Amino acid sequence: MKTKAAILRAVHQPFEIVELDLDGPKEGEVLIKYVAAGLCHSDEHLRHGDIVPRFPIVAGHEGAGIIEEVGPGVTRLKPGDHVICSFLPVCGACRWCSSGKTNICDWGATILDGCMPDGSYRFHLDGEDLGAMCMIGTFAERATVRQESLIKVADDVPLDKAVLIGCGVPTGFGSAVYAAETEVGDTIAIYGVGGIGVNAVQGAALAGAANVVAIDPLANKREMAEQVGATHSCATAEEAHELIQQLTHGVGADKAIVTVGIVDAEVTTNAFHAIRKGGTVVVTGLADPTKNTIELPGALLTLFEKRIQGSLFGSGDPYKDIPRLVNMYQSGQLKLDELITNTYTLDDVNKGYEDLLNGVNIRGVIIHDPNS
Structure with a gap:
């Protein structure tokens, strides 16, 4: 069949709208018609060369849609099911999945190649194979994907809002709740409150933090952070450091979460100095993996027993957390509509x-068929 998609051909080139050939579902695969796709910074990292995938590639890794067809051996889904995509597949059998670390499943090794786990491709253009970002390629009207990349939700869940639960929401929320292990009464500093950071704010607030300090140079992002749970906001790291010292009587923040668009040594150093003895810096934002972006005083790391913690998908589990966050949204605990x-x-x-x-x-969303 044919499908319309936005692809990237190379670094520093714009997204290009093309018509692709799409293979139907094979063993364990489904055909999905996307309803919505989130505009996440990670796809912009591909375009700017911060992260280099296999080009050309169908972009988009935050999506939600409806199943149209299932291939042989599919047991989790049926035509008509409403689903949210996980940008990380969960094979369920590798060392990491079997030990509860599904967010670092071995199938994640091919998400920048965009191929299926067996190395094959489903998108084609003029005889050339195209990968699908994170094995899902949500900037296409339709895609053929593994059933392990999809989580079924109830038909009454608004997919144009819940689409954010495929990446930005669990990544930010989990960075605060799981990676930072926010506890009741904590002081949490969050550097960068865009699509990921604003959800770290929600996670920290819902986990019971006494002080949630949102740090961002843009006033609109600070204002949104305060609407969803930040107790304080600052335009600069210097302003935040002074405020945190006041709030904690000189002790420092319990945890700091780095969710800026591009991580560099300056922001990680600022976060490191903002936390107390025994505190944790969670680094969730991305940068060029070939460059060193963390530079810290090793003596203070040792003497103050501070921790640096990386976090992918908020250190959570797509199959547990996506349904949980949907329920929180439907109950009014989690804000989504306001973020778009x-x-x-x-x-x-x-x-x-x-x-x-x-x-x-704060967050932009592609609606694939505005008339549907």
Whole structure:
């Protein structure tokens, strides 16, 4: 069949709208019609070269849609099911899945190649194979994906809002709840409160933190952070450091979470100095993996027993956390609607990322068929 998609051909090139050939589902695979796709910074990392995938690639890794067809051996899903994508597949059998670390499943090794676990591809253009970002490629109207990348939700869940639960929400929420292990009464500093950081704010607040300090140069992002749980906000790290010292009587923050768009040594150093003895810095944001972006005084790391903790998917479990977060949204505990600043058509994907880079959006969402 044919499908419309936004692809990246190379670093520093814009997203290109093309018509692709799409193979139908094989063993363990399903055909999904996407309803919505989130505009996450990670796809912009591909375009800018912070992370380099196998080009060309169908972009998009935050999505939600409806199953149209299932292949042989599919037991988890049926046509008509509403689903949210997990940008990390969960094979359920590797060393990491079997020990409860599904967020670092071995199948994640191929998500930047965009191929199936067996090395094959489902998107094609003029005889060339195209990968699907994170094995799902949500900037396509339709895709063929593994059933292990999808989590079924109730038909009354609004997919144009719940789409955020595929990446930004669990990554931010889990960074605070799981990776940082926020406890009641904690003081939490969050550096960068865009689509990921604003959900770290929600996670920290829901976990019972007494002080949640949101740090971002953009006033609109600080204002949104305060709407969803930040007790304080600051425009600069220096301002935040002084405030944290006041709030904690000179002790320091219990945890700091780094969710800026591009991590560098400056922000990680600021976070390290903001935390107390025995405190933790959680690094969730991304940067060029070939560059060193953390530079710390080793003596203080040792003498004060501070920790640096990386976090992927918020150190959570897609199969546990996506349904849990959907329930929290439906009960009113978790804010999603408020986070969506603008919606776009697939044709406007470059405008959406222009808005992201200019700080206009907390979160932008592509609606694949605005008339549906």
